Amino acid sequence: MTTEAHADRLVWPDDAEAAERPRRRWLPFSPWHLVLFPLALIMLLPLVWMIVTSLQTQAESLRFPPVLVPGSLQLDNYPNALRSAPFGRWFLNTFIVTTVVVVSNLLLCSLAGYAFARIRFFGREATFILLLATLMVPFQVVMIPTFLIVKKLGLFDSLPALIAPNLVNAFGIFMLRQFFRTLPVELEEAARIDGASRLGVLFKIVLPLSLPALATLAVIQFMWTWNDFLWPLIAVFSQRNFTLQLGLTVFQGSHDVFWPLIMAGNVMSMIPMLLVFFAAQRYFVRGIATTGLKG
Amino acid sequence: MAEVRFDRVTKLFDSSVAAVDDLSLTVADGEFLILVGPSGCGKTTALRMVAGLEKVTSGRIAIDGRIINDVSPRDRDIAMVFQNYALYPHMTVLRNLAFGLRQRKVQAGEIDRRVREVSEMLGLDDLLGRRPAQLSGGQRQRVAMGRALVREPRAFLLDEPLSNLDAKLRVQMRAELKRLHQHLGVTTIYVTHDQVEAMTLGDRIAVLSGGKLQQLGPPQEVYDHPANVFVAGFIGSPPMNLLRATAVSGTITAGDLQLDIPGVADGEVVVGIRPEALRPAGDGLPSVPFTIDVVEPLGDEIVVHGSVAGRPAGGELEEQIPLSGSQPARATITARFDPQLRPKVGEQVPLRISPDAVHVFDPATGEALR
Numbered sequence: 001m002t003t004e005a006h007a008d009r010l011v012w013p014d015d016a017e018a019a020e021r022p023r024r025r026w027l028p029f030s031p032w033h034l035v036l037f038p039l040a041l042i043m044l045l046p047l048v049w050m051i052v053t054s055l056q057t058q059a060e061s062l063r064f065p066p067v068l069v070p071g072s073l074q075l076d077n078y079p080n081a082l083r084s085a086p087f088g089r090w091f092l093n094t095f096i097v098t099t100v101v102v103v104s105n106l107l108l109c110s111l112a113g114y115a116f117a118r119i120r121f122f123g124r125e126a127t128f129i130l131l132l133a134t135l136m137v138p139f140q141v142v143m144i145p146t147f148l149i150v151k152k153l154g155l156f157d158s159l160p161a162l163i164a165p166n167l168v169n170a171f172g173i174f175m176l177r178q179f180f181r182t183l184p185v186e187l188e189e190a191a192r193i194d195g196a197s198r199l200g201v202l203f204k205i206v207l208p209l210s211l212p213a214l215a216t217l218a219v220i221q222f223m224w225t226w227n228d229f230l231w232p233l234i235a236v237f238s239q240r241n242f243t244l245q246l247g248l249t250v251f252q253g254s255h256d257v258f259w260p261l262i263m264a265g266n267v268m269s270m271i272p273m274l275l276v277f278f279a280a281q282r283y284f285v286r287g288i289a290t291t292g293l294k295g
Numbered sequence: 296m297a298e299v300r301f302d303r304v305t306k307l308f309d310s311s312v313a314a315v316d317d318l319s320l321t322v323a324d325g326e327f328l329i330l331v332g333p334s335g336c337g338k339t340t341a342l343r344m345v346a347g348l349e350k351v352t353s354g355r356i357a358i359d360g361r362i363i364n365d366v367s368p369r370d371r372d373i374a375m376v377f378q379n380y381a382l383y384p385h386m387t388v389l390r391n392l393a394f395g396l397r398q399r400k401v402q403a404g405e406i407d408r409r410v411r412e413v414s415e416m417l418g419l420d421d422l423l424g425r426r427p428a429q430l431s432g433g434q435r436q437r438v439a440m441g442r443a444l445v446r447e448p449r450a451f452l453l454d455e456p457l458s459n460l461d462a463k464l465r466v467q468m469r470a471e472l473k474r475l476h477q478h479l480g481v482t483t484i485y486v487t488h489d490q491v492e493a494m495t496l497g498d499r500i501a502v503l504s505g506g507k508l509q510q511l512g513p514p515q516e517v518y519d520h521p522a523n524v525f526v527a528g529f530i531g532s533p534p535m536n537l538l539r540a541t542a543v544s545g546t547i548t549a550g551d552l553q554l555d556i557p558g559v560a561d562g563e564v565v566v567g568i569r570p571e572a573l574r575p576a577g578d579g580l581p582s583v584p585f586t587i588d589v590v591e592p593l594g595d596e597i598v599v600h601g602s603v604a605g606r607p608a609g610g611e612l613e614e615q616i617p618l619s620g621s622q623p624a625r626a627t628i629t630a631r632f633d634p635q636l637r638p639k640v641g642e643q644v645p646l647r648i649s650p651d652a653v654h655v656f657d658p659a660t661g662e663a664l665r
Contacts, residue, residue, distance in 0.1 A: 186381035195369040195398035208385045
């Protein structure tokens with residue numbers, strides 16, 4: 001029996017709503033989409049342009065107005081880009097730096113965030129406010145002092161110089177602390193009575209329940225580190241220590257602005273980030289929703 | 296199994312509010328002790344101090360003679376069941392049950408044996424693979440009990456474990472808890488605000504109010520001989536009727552009510568009468584006229600709310616019932632009638648009161664005088 005056959009006898013709340021909908025709907029989609037769709041296109045345009053340029057000839061890329069449909073697909077741009085600069089090395093550098101930074105942030109921000117969320121100690125609130133205050137200071141302000149410290153530590157122009165200052169950050173501590181506070185404290189009390197230590201409670205109860213927040217932090221930190229340009233520009237000097245972002249820029253200067261190759265490099269540098277984002281997207285969105293924080 | 300002793304224990308929150316005030320009591324080895332009182336009376340705080348979840352401000356708590364004020368919760372060898380069960384949401388029932396044993400590095404074979412035994416005892420066999428979210432309220436409650444039982448601790452601490460269950464399940468689990476305790480004989484401290492649970496489960500009950508211990512004793516004794524007005528009004532459902540009265544040379548007068556109670560000094564008193572001590576009087580016996588307002592048939596008995604001439608005692612009643620100035624003061628009282636009597640609203644019934652069933656309290660201190 002079809003639903004129509006039912007409709008004349010019994011009207012369920014859902015059916016009633018469905019029956020009303022065609023009257024209100026003068027478009028096959030929400031009117032909001034009329035605004036959202038053009039906005040999305042504007043957002044996507046640079047991305048599309050980048051991909052298109054990466055497949056063009058040098059001549060096409062310099063034409064004005066821009067050519068949006070290339071005459072032929074110059075897939076060779078990709079291997080050419082890889083050959084023309086030590087992209088492999090830079091990719092590896094970026095990968096090492098990003099992985100270490102993300103892992104250490106997850107660990108250290110968890111520890112600090114948990115302490116701020118649950119352990120009562122003298123000066124907790126004051127310390128936390130101080131920590132938050134550091135979030136308000138732009139990087140450009142601490143750039144030089146950080147550089148001097150790194151140099152004194154003898155790390156200048158090395159991968160550790162890129163890693164050390166970013167091992168932990170205030171935002172991650174803040175975000176995880178906020179999330180940990182939303183978990184029912186009885187779970188932790190039960191675990192303590194069950195014989196778990198403080199660290200046991202954190203690793204066996206709190207963190208498994210905080211996967212959305214951890215995934216969110218991981219993605220944010222991954223994006224920040226992978227895309228960071230300013231600090232690598234200052235902290236490393238030799239090409240063998242470059243990250244991708246730094247390398248791409250240098251690449252830009254050393255050639256006669258060979259746009260297709262630069263864009264091919266950019267597209268390649270973007271892929272890992274997209275993969276991470278899509279892998280964690282489900283958690284990521286939930287994490288933002290539950291912590292009430294913007295990425 | 297162990298004896299738990301509170302020795303002049305005080306807990307201050309924010310250095311001024313005493314949640315628990317100078318509490319001294321001893322829970323004997325194997326005893327089922329109930330901490331009962333209205334919300335905010337400090338009963339849960341007292342329990343949490345035994346668990347080690349709250350610090351003791353002053354005084355000492357000892358388990359088997361060993362002072363545990365500064366012992367961490369994990370080293371106290373006690374198990375606690377929380378009001379909201381606090382099951383680990385990311386673990387299956389099996390892992391919830393085994394968690395405490397794994398933390399204590401119990402051997403795998405032993406864990407297996409104990410989990411099997413407990414899940415059999417509580418009927419959890421079919422649920423071991425499920426997560427807490429997939430369980431009903433009653434099942435969660437049983438898992439929470441099981442998690443405490445597998446530990447084979449020296450003492451159980453139960454914080455209102457039945458309050459999230461529906462009425463029918465609560466009665467079932469109440470009996471099951473009693474059976475478990477009779478079977479295992481482990482020292483148990485049970486916090487509740489429900490005086491039926493207090494009466495039915497406890498070997499002894501400790502009535503708390505405002506952080507202070509009001510009375511400690513076996514349920515029947517507390518019911519029959521409440522130490523003060525608070526206990527009299529709190530224990531018993533429906534609660535004891537409390538009336539202001541005057542005592543003159545052995546006769547107590549409260550409105551129309553006159554009782555010969557020798558041995559009470561002259562002056563103002565509060566009399567307390569249990570609802571079951573009020574019976575419709577036969578002809579010719581001394582009685583008080585009672586006007587029926589509300590009739591609540593319960594099947595086996597009928598709870599009748601009405602009023603008699605007199606002044607109510609006990610703060611809540613006085614505030615709730617506005618007395619109109621022109622009429623003589625009336626006090627609301629509750630009686631329990633036989634269902635055959637079929638009382639009707641608006642009817643006036645003569646009530647008989649046996650002087651033996653009357654409690655007399657000092658209106659100033661609230662202490663029982665008789």
